[in-house]
Amino acid sequence: MLPRGRPRALGAAALLLLLLLLIGFFLLGGDPECERLEPDGRAGDLGCPRCPLTPRVPSDGRLRGASALHGDPLAGHWDHNRSACDPWPQLPPKCELLHVAIVCAGHNSSREVITLVKSLLFYRKNPLHLHLVTDAVARNILETLFRTWMVPALGVSFYHADQLQPQISWIPNKHYSGLYGLMKLVLPGILPPGLARVIVLDTDVTFASDIAELWALFAHFSDKQVIGLVENQSDWYLGNLWKNHRPWPALGRGFNTGVILLWLDRLRQVGWEQMWKLTAQRELLTLAATSLADQDIFNAVIKEHPELVQPLPCVWNVQLSDHTRAEHCYSEAADLKVIHWNSPKKVRVKNKHAGFFRNFYLTFLGYDGNLLRRELFGCPSQTLPEAEQLQRALAQLDEEDACFEFRQQQLTVHRVHITFLPHKPPPPRPHDITLVAQLSMDRLQMLEALCRHWPGPMSLALYLTDAEAQQFLHFVEASPVLSARQDVAYHVVYREGPLYPVNQLRNVALAQALTPYVFLSDIDFLPAYSLYDYLRASIEQLELGSRRKAALVVPAFETLRYRFTFPSSKAELLALLDSGSLYTFRYHEWPQGHAPTDYARWREAQAPYRVQWAADYEPYVVVPRDCPRYDPRFVGFGWNKVAHIVELDAQEFELLVLPEAFTIHLPHAPSLDISRFRSSSTYRDCLQALKEEFHQDLSRRYGAAALKYLTALQQPRSPA
């Protein structure tokens, strides 16, 4: 069973000699062997495939990958033993930049693309450049994501899908990908003229290997070949799936366009744009519409010009559609390279081996994208300026500093995936308000109740790992209450570092609020049922927009009980307060946090009243969307909201308490950060240091006006 020394080496050498002769023959000669092998005479039409690559040759001389790929019944036109055709693998040079183009539109496809890109990055060893054709939604999401991801040796360019629509919108299309599916046809016209070659991918593919191996297949194109494709792994184009099934014309089983090697400059030379348009127009005289979008048109063109296509090994596009014949490919192959979820059911496709393939997909779905921020050693630095600046700042930190963790956390740039789930921006309304808050997994159970209490738009930042983001997705999908709401925007901020970056999260949620006003809340509070309407009416009545720069204070209460009937009016709330079922918020532990709200006055108030700032005041407020941001230096527990209110006061926001507004804090187990604060004197000392630095900055910005905050700070108090 095991190879034994020299005799084996002799055999291997002899085999190598034979192979080399064959290879030389194929590469240099006119492929007579190839033509001899095609008894059906179609080889000539197709352009005999040039020895696709396989990088693994087992020691027994059996060409593992090759036999799987070419001895494969799926390979149709060239289903003979062509293994001898396999040349030495030729990967692109170590630091060569590889180009990938992807068309992506909408929230769900954006999530798909990120999983695809994670799988690409996991195996890649070359610099990559992504060319992303996107609609406005995907662009917004992916620009933010890649900017904050800061992956070295990864470039990204965006192209407006909207601008391409006129070029393809005349084509009737029944495929679920809609117009976007057709956009692959126009890539040669829109990608930079200097770009000679590109790999085009559907959003629903997953890599299980280094894309450089795929790129290497360009080297096998003949002079005339311009498109590399894997054969379709279903019977669709055979036209026998049902009575009167009439697919677009294709060679045999046709080709699948989920993975395409495009030789762009040659495509431009052969007049690709004219070519596909003429073909499509002609076919549309007899066919009502495309069924499989661009794939129908690619196949029709190839049927007419078979010399254009270089067939690729099946492992580079293992198609898991419902009636796939992919098993013929993967059961023989040693290595799967790219998995294509080309059923509308995607990873939920029914296939007896779907579980096996799903594991690859789930690997990258839950994979911590932060781990992909790794350099390519030995290639010229491809670090972005922002990333370099960040690295310098991090390198300057003193690891021996007791507050090192705090300073490191402050500098951390978190990967941000805005509008993780489908979201409809609220219609423009002059007094509309977005509830802004942040949370992590342990507060998910608050979301349903919050949706019941706040019928308006929300912008929520969630601090999650990649795996938790998937759990969150399932949580929303399983909840009828949550999935019915399209006006709640969920922004995932990926976890990194030991301290909860509370103010960075708030800023992400705040930056994504799309209404003129925001209600800056916390996730463990439930607002009065009427609050949304009441606040909008108050903003209108107070003429906030034009007349005054104000922060509207929503008085905060708390219950210490789980089972609790929420008061439906101020009167009911006051009754609960009197009966001891409710308290003013943190009345026992941290009264100064809300004392300036003046609860006694609020009891009686009939109209909004102004209150003065005092030290440690941290009310929940409604402010214009362009209000000051939260100070990101405050991480973990403590003083994060207090600093924001100081900033509002320094910028001369009036603090107006609303007489009918209230919000109630529900009990929860103490957070890990608050536990650390309570148990660690270092933690408390670091918070004190942060507060002092904040005040120094404040003095720098506001001068003498900031003196009162410093004075207040210097009075001894219990910390918070």
Place this chain on the structure above:
Amino acid sequence: MLPRGRPRALGAAALLLLLLLLIGFFLLGGDPECERLEPDGRAGDLGCPRCPLTPRVPSDGRLRGASALHGDPLAGHWDHNRSACDPWPQLPPKCELLHVAIVCAGHNSSREVITLVKSLLFYRKNPLHLHLVTDAVARNILETLFRTWMVPALGVSFYHADQLQPQISWIPNKHYSGLYGLMKLVLPGILPPGLARVIVLDTDVTFASDIAELWALFAHFSDKQVIGLVENQSDWYLGNLWKNHRPWPALGRGFNTGVILLWLDRLRQVGWEQMWKLTAQRELLTLAATSLADQDIFNAVIKEHPELVQPLPCVWNVQLSDHTRAEHCYSEAADLKVIHWNSPKKVRVKNKHAGFFRNFYLTFLGYDGNLLRRELFGCPSQTLPEAEQLQRALAQLDEEDACFEFRQQQLTVHRVHITFLPHKPPPPRPHDITLVAQLSMDRLQMLEALCRHWPGPMSLALYLTDAEAQQFLHFVEASPVLSARQDVAYHVVYREGPLYPVNQLRNVALAQALTPYVFLSDIDFLPAYSLYDYLRASIEQLELGSRRKAALVVPAFETLRYRFTFPSSKAELLALLDSGSLYTFRYHEWPQGHAPTDYARWREAQAPYRVQWAADYEPYVVVPRDCPRYDPRFVGFGWNKVAHIVELDAQEFELLVLPEAFTIHLPHAPSLDISRFRSSSTYRDCLQALKEEFHQDLSRRYGAAALKYLTALQQPRSPA
């Protein structure tokens, strides 16, 4: 920059021809090129390395891997451009079984091994067999783990490290690996005689590639070579690290033994055992002890018999010790194959690129091991009988059944890692009691308080993902209270499926309890401070062991408040009860759960009293360790403890309430399972179905005696 068509193909073919001639020359001839390249004359002594493999050859003809490996200054004796020496890659045949040996002892190394094995499995495409030399602790952990992991095409054999100690314990050793480090020396003697070759790995290596590529290097051994090793990447063996630094003898920089290819049958033929023992004995005449364990002895033997070693490319053991010169290796290489954390600081090593390498390690540390339960397509089935049985049972489930999720969850075999953290078994004491409970991440904050309330042994099952298990580890390490306790055993049960497998978790924790009695508790309860002592005294007084088969009932109470002063006595508890600060457990929602405890009688009781079973009774009890297991069919929320008490009653356990015992439930947010129960009628219907099936089984086992349970079930009640 990009290769262009035919001219490139011609160049590649010419290069191939040249390479082939060179390869033939090397394989068939006497390596004259090799000898010519070694000006220091040592090549002959070393046995000129036979063209180590590199599977990647870039299209520019530069042999990427090869130049990195052999043009590498680290490569010492053969640091010349040997790239032309690279033959065609020869991987082992598709389904060939590869063997790996690892020595592993203790809790921490067991965790390391699992991460290593995950990285192996992630990239492997061949069946593997692990030969694990373990102490009793590691064997216990790893046997359970691999049995429950059920990875197809993975065999595991265990060897007793204890039995090997006499063979090596005479060698004084200063290395942190202790005696276990030396055990690699005796592998040829203890592995099965029919096993010809094995790859030996340290526990602190991580794979970043397919181990078959490493196995393929065996094909390059000359007839005399028996050991494949990578050169050491530090200056240790040069003996110039400090004054009077006197390392063991080695060739140049010596070799690192973190990754070894052992040709076992040849080692046996050359009398390996005699050879290393003689060398070690001789060196120990002048050297006091080994500093680097087995590595010193391997190097001393190789210095004497250089013909035995086949040097391997540096990428197969990239050593990240403190003063590593590994950068010379990895900055040139395209591909890193194996990373070796050979500093005592492990992944916390200070190295300017440690972050890069740590990402590989973290990838597998947090990787969901369930995803590795994937078959190898095209190889004969290597499924274990248990796995096959399970697959059959799962296949028989009806996906349309409304309770499909429940039935699937019941059948799920969770991967189990017992004693995840270091643990000392309690000394044998006749009345000792282990607290048994289960939890998930959202209850971690209970652990410290629980440790303060229960000073005795605990056995806790944690339901976690692989990534959460690491968070848990950090949580314990950061807590002085938790890290001080060695008598708390944490058993990680890996998450899989949508429903919380509460009774499976309880059974894992129960099975691992090592004292004669167990207190079956829940994680959100805190026992009275005195309970541990009181229970032991009660067991002794009641003479439970000999006299009676009893379950001691610990009455349960609850507080609805977060801030709460725990009563230090029964008197204080009664006062809180009277003041309305405490309630009997679930008094409002589910009184029948604890009503039979008879709280009124308990108030006055001075002595233990017997109570009768009644429907839905679910007290917290102390029972012998060999008590009935929990019924694993109850998953998610509801009836999981009730069924266990029914079982105890059916087996005629007396229920004795203890007059001074109490435990108090702390409030927490409702679990997701209870929310689902409340909102889903399907969920409630399925629970009802499970209850009925449970009673049918009960009748089958206990006959007429079980009638009372069925009667009780049929009385209409609110569900729980």
